[in-house]
Amino acid sequence: MGAKLSEDARKKIIEALNEDRVAELTAIIQYMGHHYEGEGLESPPILELFKSTAMDEMRHAESLAERIVYLGGVPVYKPSGVSRGGELREMISQDLGLENGAIERYRKHIKLCDELGDSTTRLLLEQILMQEEGHADAFETALGRGK
Ligand SMILES: [Fe+2]
Numbered sequence: 001m002g003a004k005l006s007e008d009a010r011k012k013i014i015e016a017l018n019e020d021r022v023a024e025l026t027a028i029i030q031y032m033g034h035h036y037e038g039e040g041l042e043s044p045p046i047l048e049l050f051k052s053t054a055m056d057e058m059r060h061a062e063s064l065a066e067r068i069v070y071l072g073g074v075p076v077y078k079p080s081g082v083s084r085g086g087e088l089r090e091m092i093s094q095d096l097g098l099e100n101g102a103i104e105r106y107r108k109h110i111k112l113c114d115e116l117g118d119s120t121t122r123l124l125l126e127q128i129l130m131q132e133e134g135h136a137d138a139f140e141t142a143l144g145r146g147k
């Protein structure tokens with residue numbers, strides 16, 4: 001496994017993937033929280049968007065964990081810095097903030113994988129990044145700031 005990757009490269013990639021995983025776990029808790037807390041507010045489609053996005057993030061957190069284990073690391077299990085509700089627009093803004101952070105971080109980590117020669121992890125992160133861009137787009141549209 002990872003025969004062509006040096007010990008140092010594997011450690012760096014595991015660390016990067018765990019950083020991504022913390023953010024995914026945070027997003028899951030935050031979006032599901034918004035899904036429940038938004039109950040009774042005026043916009044059911046947005047509540048569904050919180051839920052379906054949280055489910056995408058669950059798949060991301062799982063894929064990251066699988067890759068971390070494959071590389072010989074231990075996946076982290078704790079979220080960090082979950083933002084709680086307020087009114088609906090505030091929730092969407094908080095979530096858009098996480099997505100923009102994710103996009104920036106995945107771009108950085110794709111570059112790292114490139115430098116370290118791990119094309120498999122790079123491909124995984126590219127697939128996740130594509131979905132994060134879709135999430136950011138959906139939250140922007142929900143805020144009425146569509147491009
Ligand atoms: Fe994600």
Ligand SMILES: [Fe+2]
Pocket residue numbers: 027053057099102131132135136
């Ligand atoms: Fe996302």
